[in-house]
Amino acid sequence: MGKLRFKRQDLWSTLTSKDTIRFLWQRFVMMAGMDLRSIALFRFTMACCVIGDNIERMGDLFVLYTEEGLFPRSLIVSRYSSNYFFPIHIVNTSWTAQLIIFLIHTWIAFCMAIGFRTKLMTFLTWALTISLQSYVGVIGHGGDVYFRLMLFFCMFLPTAEFYSVDNWNFSQPKDSAGKDDDSVPLIDHEKIVDTNTSLDDSKKNDDAPIEIVGSMPDSSSSSPTSIASVSKKPLDPNRYRFISFATMCVLLQMSCMYIASFFHKSGEEWANGEATFYAISLDYFQTPFARWILPFRTTLKLLTIAVAKWELIGPLFWFSPVYTDYCRLLGAVGFMALHAGFVSCLRLGLFFWVTFFAQTCNFPPFVWDYTFDFCERKLMRGQRAVRVFYNTSSPLSQYLTLIMKTFFVLPSCATYAPLDKMPEEQSMTTVSTTPFASDDESSHKHKRLLGDDWFVSIDGNGVRRRNLAALNHLCSKSPLLFWLAWLCAKVPIGVTNVVSTIFQYCHSQSQASQQQTKRPSIYVRRRGPRRPAHRIYSIYTNVVCAFLFYLVLGYNLNIFHHQIPGWHFRYQQLAFLIRFDQGWNMFSPAPPKSHWWHAIHGELDDGTQVELFKDNAFHELATRVNYKVDFEKPVPFDTTYGNHRWFKFWENGYNAFGADSLRLETGRYVCRQFNSVNTGTKKLYRFTVFFVHEFMNLDGTVTPPAHQSLWNHLCYERTETKT
Incomplete structure (x- = not known):
């Protein structure tokens, strides 16, 4: 009996020894931490997504973001504004002011990308991003939600430790x-x-x-x-690992998106494997590759099951206690491949870029070590x-x-x-x-x-x-x-001589400027590494992120009507205030089976019938007129509707119940743009917007299209001539 007691005591001492505790802590750091170089790459890619999103939005700056477009200030304030957040963009809705705000936003995102005053620039990038999303929220999509959440957590991660101007x-x-x-x-x-x-x-x-x-x-x-x-000593694989509640928040948020999306997919189509067929049959989202793969029904069924199961199982690879780094890389590459597969079949806009590059924060240390070692061998020989x-x-x-x-x-x-x-x-x-x-x-x-x-x-x-x-x-x-x-x-050689002369001139001018000013040179100011952040700041960050961890978990469970202990409605309001509101019901509970498009039939002042939507006519109202009036589906479909945000404008805005105020402003915009070029008897007198729809059958056939009137608009009142 004493021998048994001795063994138990020995086991307890082994489990509580310093070596065991150190091993368990290192394993936990591997499971919940991130590599500092991956965090820096995560910062860079998110900032590049902001820049790309701004460039895409600026293509529709006049139509979607100014007073003369589809969303004047009065419409936003009365119909589409939020009680929780005041968008900065609404301060001045002129074209010039909006252009300046967009350019400032892009410049701040660039500063975030290169790591200049990283914390401040990350905060400003996030603030301007959620302002832009709140300003015209009706054109938003799931990628915007995920985007602002990742930008928010960037503020609490040490994103400036590597590859940054700050460091x-x-x-x-x-x-x-x-x-x-x-x-x-x-x-x-x-x-x-x-x-x-x-x-x-x-x-x-x-x-x-x-x-x-x-x-x-x-x-x-x-x-x-x-x-x-360079060094004969073996390198510590954990030398660049970092763990905090911020890294755990990012992993939790990523997991919540995919796992919640899996549980939202409760339709029969996801169970029998037909969901992918319906999804890639949608006219706007369909790509040429989707049209090619559409007849392979068995393959589509396997893809449907693989997508659904991976959304549930994939996040578990990020937290594997065994072969942790390899499993983390497998999870990251698996979700990158998942989104690459999505974008090969579906037009998803910003959603693909954000979800794809967000996985860079999950690259383990050995990926960087092997990559740098390979580059060194090839470059230095x-x-x-x-x-x-x-x-x-x-x-x-x-x-x-x-x-x-x-x-x-x-x-x-x-x-x-x-x-x-x-x-x-x-x-x-x-x-x-x-x-x-x-x-x-x-x-x-x-x-x-x-x-x-x-x-x-x-x-x-x-x-x-x-x-x-x-x-x-x-x-x-x-x-x-x-x-x-x-x-x-x-x-x-002549070109290189010119370039050399330019560099020499810049050198001499900068040299003279440094000699004239009394400010310390960059060499004096950056001679040594910067001092690390104060420990109090680290404690404060972890306390805040611990609460955010609870907020993310509680909000996602609340979506499924499961509240964790201590959850209060005020936390729901706080989530709306910092734009943590989220929902991951993409193609849920099943992909739509109804295909739809619009037709805008107009009448000119002389009675001529025109069509104002097909063949990009809606986006070129001042120059393009179609005289073939029918209800046929636009060809090509995607360019007729424009980019992804334009599709969301029609889907979430114009087609929505109770959207008469938006339809009125759209009608006024159509009349202004068309009649600004066409005058006299060629002016647009009135038009009707029709919603045309058809139903997709499982065998690939569609029902005959039906249409209904959404809006009748009169551009002006005719004055009758007295005889």
Whole structure:
């Protein structure tokens, strides 16, 4: 009996030992945390989605967002405004003001993408995005909901730790001895060649066996990599992992979208496998690939079952306790493939881009390590890191160095140091006459101090390049800009001389400006890594995100009429206030079987009958007139309706019950646009908007189309002539 008691005590001590607790904590970090580099990529892709969405919306700036379009201020305030949020865009609804707001929004999103004042820019991007969505909410869709939620959580994630302007600096990682890389001799001074050798010339020495000296980057480095060839010590796979309630909120929100979507799909079509057939048969959403695959009914049934089951099972791979990183990657790639399959068959607009690139935050560390190691092997080919020297008196040189170091060059491919740390043997340099070609040493009659250069590089073979040639050589070691270096080698020498002159002029002007101003240079301000955020800020962020975790879970359960303990109606109101309101009932409980379109039959002042919708006539009212009046389906269907937001305008706005106020404003807009060009007897007198619909059968046939009148509009009253 005593022996049994001893075993129990030994088991308890093992379970409560420090090693066991450390192992469990590391496993939990792997399950609920994210890689800092993936978080930075997540920030960049979300900001790019904002920019792309703004560019698409600006194509309809006049029609959808100004006083003269379909949504004047009076209509928005009286019919489509929210009691929870005041849209900034409604302050001024003129075309000029809306254009300025859109451009500011795009610029702020760009600042968020490059990580400039990241927290502030992320907040402003989110605020302007939900303002835009609230301003004309009737043209919104599920992608907008998911989009604003991901932008909101970006504010609480450490998105600026890598690949950001906020974190760029001139410091070098420490080597294993704790010394700066600036003090490590990377070159043999006896082999240095004073030349402006081009990329083609340097290829002769690519196979030279040269040792790479460097170190593993710390969190201050903006371009981390595996650096397998730089350090012999094994790398810690958890060195860039980050966990907080913010990462758990993102994973929970993603899981809620897919799992809730699965439970909403309660229709018989999802059970018998016919849902995909009905979905890709819809005229507007259908792509050419969907029309090709439509006859393969067995394949469509398998796809239907696979989609439904993956939405339920897929999120579980993000939280797998075994093979965690591999399962996380499988889950991310699986959902990316799911949305790629969707977009190959359906036109989904912004929804695809947001849901596809949101999965980048789930890339585990080994993806980055393998990718960087592959790029390093292909770019460096066993050579030592390129030694780059920048001019501390030239802002142009300093900013170029920071941009290349932060965004484009792997840390194992280049090291950076000021020009004054260059060896004494190279304290003088010749004037560059050809940016990419080698100089003839016999023609060097003029020399000037090294400080006149703005960029110098020395490769692993001791070949020195100056200014534009040095920048071009550094680009050749970039996994993103190597093509640019190849292209520059094909450019005529006259063009490169002009470019070199422009760079030299910018260098001299920036140098003079830095000397005249008393403000510290970027080199002084960014010489070392930035100080980490205060611990109080981290505690505050986790407390807020813990409540948001509860809010997301409670709101999604409340949709299914299941409330968690402590849930209150005020939390529902708070969710509306910060635009956490969400619903994931896409194609639920079953895809629609009714196909519909519109026909607008008009009458000109002279009695001529016209059609104002088909053949893009609605989007070109001032120039296009159709004299063939019928109820046939528009061909091509998708371009007739325009982009995805235009389709939502007709589906959620114009077709909705009680939308007479919107139909009235639409009628006024049609009359204004048409009669602004057509005058006299060719003016539009009146028109009728018809809703035409047909029913899709399971065998692929459709019922005869039927139509009904939605709106009759009179553009003006005729004045009768007295006899």
